[in-house]
Amino acid sequence: MSRQILNKNYFSRRNNKKYMGSSQFKAFCECEAAALHSIKTGASEKPTKSMLIGSYVDAYFSGELDDFTITHPEIFTKSGRLLADFEHARYIISRIERDKMFMKYLNGGAQVIKTGTIAGVPFKIKIDSYHDGRAIVDLKIVRDFEPVWAPGKGKINFIEYWGYDIQAAIYQEIEGNKLPFFIAAATKEPEPDIDIFQIPQHVIDVAAEKVHKLAPHFQAVKTGIELPVRCGKCDYCKRTKKIERIRSMDELC
Numbered sequence: 273m274s275r276q277i278l279n280k281n282y283f284s285r286r287n288n289k290k291y292m293g294s295s296q297f298k299a300f301c302e303c304e305a306a307a308l309h310s311i312k313t314g315a316s317e318k319p320t321k322s323m324l325i326g327s328y329v330d331a332y333f334s335g336e337l338d339d340f341t342i343t344h345p346e347i348f349t350k351s352g353r354l355l356a357d358f359e360h361a362r363y364i365i366s367r368i369e370r371d372k373m374f375m376k377y378l379n380g381g382a383q384v385i386k387t388g389t390i391a392g393v394p395f396k397i398k399i400d401s402y403h404d405g406r407a408i409v410d411l412k413i414v415r416d417f418e419p420v421w422a423p424g425k426g427k428i429n430f431i432e433y434w435g436y437d438i439q440a441a442i443y444q445e446i447e448g449n450k451l452p453f454f455i456a457a458a459t460k461e462p463e464p465d466i467d468i469f470q471i472p473q474h475v476i477d478v479a480a481e482k483v484h485k486l487a488p489h490f491q492a493v494k495t496g497i498e499l500p501v502r503c504g505k506c507d508y509c510k511r512t513k514k515i516e517r518i519r520s521m522d523e524l525c
């Protein structure tokens with residue numbers, strides 16, 4: 273019998289090897305070589321303080337704050353008080369809790385894990401708030417709701433920039449009932465903004481095409497059948513770079 277995926281081992285090395293997930297798929301889109309390296313070694317980037325603020329709020333609403341504070345003692349001062357950034361996380365939480373609609377959307381099944389396949393590739397998903405038969409809701413704590421500059425694309429909305437459309441496509445297909453997908457979002461601004469955004473189905477459909485097209489190749493890279501492509505720009509590529517030819521100044525622009 274195969275071992276069950278639980279919250280505590282959702283991101284374990286074993287399960288990251290066995291299943292593709294939304295973050296792993298997005299990592300492969302960024303740089304195949306770096307994604308493969310992180311799966312093989314289990315090494316992940318150390319979370320920044322800004323990422324931890326989001327995780328703190330996530331943990332609070334999924335009832336995992338106790339575990340979170342044990343695994344992240346760095347959120348406290350030496351005298352045991354919460355660092356100012358996490359006091360702000362508490363402020364974001366209190367803002368969310370004051371909104372009836374936000375709380376209604378967050379009130380589904382918490383951290384519901386499901387597995388399945390897309391284009392023959394095993395996938396895992398973890399739904400923040402699952403309203404069975406009605407909706408999939410993902411909680412996001414973001415800098416703000418302003419458009420973000422993406423190289424080659426110009427300014428795009430934060431949902432597309434962070435690949436939440438890809439996440440929606442993966443979640444919707446693994447859940448299996450084409451449920452509407454919502455982002456319940458709050459900002460880290462001094463006065464947090466809140467909103468609930470639905471990702472339109474036509475956007476999810478385009479993202480789903482991309483997932484179907486690329487997942488089999490990423491899986492072949494994962495299993496060593498195909499070689500990973502190096503992006504040449506990320507930290508991993510820079511760290512492992514070997515100079516093999518002399519470049520002309522003309523290549524710089």
Ligand SMILES: [Zn+2]
Pocket residue numbers: 302303304305306502503504505506507508509510
């Ligand atoms: Zn790279």
